[in-house]
Amino acid sequence: MNRLTDKVAVVTGGAMGIGLATAQLFADEGATVVVADLTKPDLDALGPTVEYAELDVTDEAAWAGLVADVTSEYGRLDVLVNNAGVIDYAGIAEVTPEDWARVIGVDQTGVFLGIRAALGPMRAQRAGSIINLSSAWGVVGSEGVAAYQAAKGAVRGLTRNAAITYATDGVRVNTVIPGWVTTPLTDRQPPEKNAEVIALTPLGYGAAPRDIAWGCVYLASDESRYVTGSELVIDGGLLAR
Amino acid sequence: MDNLTGRVALVTGAAQGIGHAVATALAAAGAEVTATDIRDQSDLGDHIRTRSHDVTDDRRWREIVAEIEADHGRLDILVNNAGVSGYDDLHDLSLTEWNRIVGINQTGVLLGMQHALRLMRAQQSGSIVNISSICGAVSVPGVAAYHASKHAVLTMTKNAAVSYAREGIRANAVLPGWIRTPLTLGQTGELNGVFLDATPMGVGGEPSDVADAVCFLVSDRARFVTGVDLPVDGGYLAR
Numbered sequence: 001m002n003r004l005t006d007k008v009a010v011v012t013g014g015a016m017g018i019g020l021a022t023a024q025l026f027a028d029e030g031a032t033v034v035v036a037d038l039t040k041p042d043l044d045a046l047g048p049t050v051e052y053a054e055l056d057v058t059d060e061a062a063w064a065g066l067v068a069d070v071t072s073e074y075g076r077l078d079v080l081v082n083n084a085g086v087i088d089y090a091g092i093a094e095v096t097p098e099d100w101a102r103v104i105g106v107d108q109t110g111v112f113l114g115i116r117a118a119l120g121p122m123r124a125q126r127a128g129s130i131i132n133l134s135s136a137w138g139v140v141g142s143e144g145v146a147a148y149q150a151a152k153g154a155v156r157g158l159t160r161n162a163a164i165t166y167a168t169d170g171v172r173v174n175t176v177i178p179g180w181v182t183t184p185l186t187d188r189q190p191p192e193k194n195a196e197v198i199a200l201t202p203l204g205y206g207a208a209p210r211d212i213a214w215g216c217v218y219l220a221s222d223e224s225r226y227v228t229g230s231e232l233v234i235d236g237g238l239l240a241r
Numbered sequence: 242m243d244n245l246t247g248r249v250a251l252v253t254g255a256a257q258g259i260g261h262a263v264a265t266a267l268a269a270a271g272a273e274v275t276a277t278d279i280r281d282q283s284d285l286g287d288h289i290r291t292r293s294h295d296v297t298d299d300r301r302w303r304e305i306v307a308e309i310e311a312d313h314g315r316l317d318i319l320v321n322n323a324g325v326s327g328y329d330d331l332h333d334l335s336l337t338e339w340n341r342i343v344g345i346n347q348t349g350v351l352l353g354m355q356h357a358l359r360l361m362r363a364q365q366s367g368s369i370v371n372i373s374s375i376c377g378a379v380s381v382p383g384v385a386a387y388h389a390s391k392h393a394v395l396t397m398t399k400n401a402a403v404s405y406a407r408e409g410i411r412a413n414a415v416l417p418g419w420i421r422t423p424l425t426l427g428q429t430g431e432l433n434g435v436f437l438d439a440t441p442m443g444v445g446g447e448p449s450d451v452a453d454a455v456c457f458l459v460s461d462r463a464r465f466v467t468g469v470d471l472p473v474d475g476g477y478l479a480r
Contacts, residue, residue: 093355166331
């Protein structure tokens with residue numbers, strides 16, 4: 001229960017789903033956690049080492065403010081989990097410029113802004129772990145979800161690029177690739193769409209948010225000190241078919 | 242040589258380098274080619290129609306595709322080749338520069354596919370080739386926005402392939418390695434060395450090498466090929 005003792009972590013989109021589970025496990029493992037989200041989670045349930053900061057991940061100035069606040073309060077930033085994400089289900093032919101821009105803004109540009117903001121303290125302290133959430137749909141094609149697929153693919157490229165560029169600065173950057181996970185996002189999807197993905201999953205059921213969060217704990221901890229630029233697939237075998 | 246007689250093709254970024262070679266090769270194979278670029282394309286010759294085109298401009302895409310529709314009634318081939326690089330490290334990259342590169346390399350590809358799909362879905366056939374890069378699969382230091390956008394092109398291609406396969410439309414990506422073009426020749430010798438030293442064949446490729454791959458993918462010989470990433474890279478990605 002002390003795999004992340006003394007680490008200071010920021011988890012975006014930490015108010016629900018995978019982000020919330022990650023914040024909870026990070027706290028259980030001894031980290032100080034800042035949940036950065038547009039909505040506030042139940043902090044009483046998360047315990048005394050978890051705090052909330054309002055953050056729109058597409059807001060460059062808000063990122064600078066958040067990182068300044070964290071480093072002035074705790075003196076460092078060890079872990080950033082870029083988890084905040086939105087989805088749109090339209091295909092290439094139908095997606096509107098507004099929906100395209102919104103999804104790319106949150107899922108892709110938000111990750112870029114987060115990495116860039118965290119690199120300040122992480123390069124200065126010559127240590128850090130950045131974890132970016134992509135998706136099985138950042139790897140293989142699916143019908144519809146055009147903007148989400150583009151953004152999640154871009155996250156993999158951005159992760160590799162940051163990993164290679166900042167490896168000698170002591171900053172590790174990795175991607176986590178969830179398959180189908182029970183979250184508020186997937187709860188809102190049509191049941192038949194969910195059933196379709198689960199039917200394709202060799203393990204035969206969807207992940208719980210904690211299944212993804214455990215992967216984030218590993219990548220945040222010193223257990224993964226030699227791991228950078230990698231992609232941790234947590235998908236019940238979906239991509240291995 | 243593949244016979245593309247009567248096929249109607251649109252190639253972006255055709256003023257130089259890979260796009261120039263692709264437009265020339267498609268025309269040589271018999272296709273009716275419209276070549277577009279923001280730069281001068283006067284050396285492409287009389288048999289290729291050239292149009293000025295900023296690929297981030299949705300309205301201009303509409304005009305160009307409408308003109309093709311009016312003249313030919315169809316569009317068989319789209320090659321989304323236009324692209325730019327930017328060499329800033331991630332920590333130095335401004336949001337403005339990020340948006341510029343993602344706009345051309347990624348949103349430009351979306352717009353091209355959207356406008357082409359309008360005709361291709363109506364005719365229930367078509368072949369789209371998106372030019373990604375070895376940087377769409379792996380990375381070198383720096384050049385952050387380029388890596389992100391070229392990775393995005395690969396997933397967008399697979400998305401198009403899966404979404405429109407049953408409508409007779411194929412979508413594939415080509416991943417050039419280091420190719421001798423004005424873009425790469427404008428790069429620092431140091432950066433070019435990074436790529437060339439890591440290329441098993443030990444030499445760079447020519448634009449015609451990429452054009453040959455595109456000609457295969459748009460031809461009927463590739464009728465069962467969709468959603469693939471075809472590297473033309475001297476072995477770079479196989480290391």
